[in-house]
Amino acid sequence: MNKDKNSPWMFFASVKLTLFILFILAAASIIGTVLPQGEGAGAYTQFYMSKLDVSSQTANIMTNITFLLDLDTMYQSWWFRTLLLLLSANLIVCTIERLPDVWRLVVQDNLATDLDRIGNMRNRRHYTSSLTVEESCRQISEALKPLGWQTGQRQRDKATLLFAQKAPWSRLGVYVVHASILVIFIGALIGSIWGEKGGVNIPETLTTDKIYQFGTGSPVDLGFTVKCNWFHMERYPNGTPKTYASELVIIEDGDEVLTQVIDVNDPLKYKGWTFYQSSYQSHEKFIFSVVNNESKNEERFLAPPQKAVRWSDENLLFGIQELIPSSTPGSYKYKLLVADNKGGQNLYMIEDNQQITVKQPDGKLYTFHVKEFFSTGLQVGKDPGVWVVYIGCLLMLIGLTGAFFIFHKRIWILVRQEDDTTRILLAGTTNKNKAAFETEFNNLSDKVADINQIEAQ
Incomplete structure (x- = not known):
């Protein structure tokens, strides 16, 4: 694999590329939020004239640009999906490039750590003991166990080395976040390709088995029948609508299988379809x-x-x-x-x-x-990728927790016999939040010093 700094591989492994794509996606998302989606040419012309106070000629030019760049259906446009694909490739390459080194830190043999490196760590304490090496190791291990430190040991250069660690997997948090973003993209892509979004007006007491796609107006079969039993609206004293709700019935094979009253914040869900109360029409x-x-x-x-x-x-x-x-x-x-x-x-x-x-x-x-x-106005959607997105969001929470709130902490205890005295070295390190670890390390050192016949130097 060519890893020259100018190679395509290193281009996709660049953090600068990640930041650039995220900036473009953020800017595009702002446009997609402000600019109405799925409208006709007249609606966009009116939008630009009213919001930007431009002439009709300028508004027409802006409308043509809107359709040329697919800004009217931005989240389904080829260029937006290409940006997501580039970001996905960037995340995959970054992960492949950096994960092996991190994985080695997670699974490495810490009992083989160079003893000089342990002796030069910033967080270290020295002790002496009248106990034997074996008894000192046993008592230190017993003292640390209630604090969540499970020690292992090995003979090293006429000495015994103890080691314990917490949360080595937290180093993988950022890569779990990478994976979660890819899972969310996959879920969004599934919804974009196989999902449906549309609307329908159902007069009271009547039924429908179709909705109509936003933008195209094409009918989509639901696979069952929806009936509106009634529509009810309450008004404020000034006449504006306060609340409105509908009672919907799902009918399959002639049988009423579900009846539910829906309002703006309480949709009906059935077989992957979600029916939102969105509007109404008087007849x-x-x-x-x-x-x-x-x-x-x-x-x-x-x-x-x-x-x-x-x-x-x-x-x-x-x-x-x-x-x-x-x-x-x-x-x-x-x-x-x-x-x-x-x-x-x-x-x-x-x-x-x-x-x-x-x-x-x-x-x-x-x-x-x-x-x-009345007719009740329903906004109807089906997103088969929503559970994939939920899984991705859960993975992201796990990854962010590991990346920002849980740290890989390691301690070594080197115990050796010198003449008639047992000498003990306690050292430790962490990959993040060193100030908090220093406090924890001081508590550990005090715990070791509290052991009978072990004294701090």
């Missing part, structure tokens, strides 16, 4: 639900105002005669006209989405429920 019609209180016979009707509705089975004629604005802008009260079976007519005042009970001359009681007829 200037009204839904009448009428019940014969005695027989419990019930029927539902749909009609505009000032149009009579006949329920033939009950010989009942009714309708909304007049809309009266309520105190809340955008809301109405209704004058409900109900004809009796003797030719008379009666008017009743009823609030939207409320009910009223009417008594006919023959003694029959009917309950009327009247509400404005």
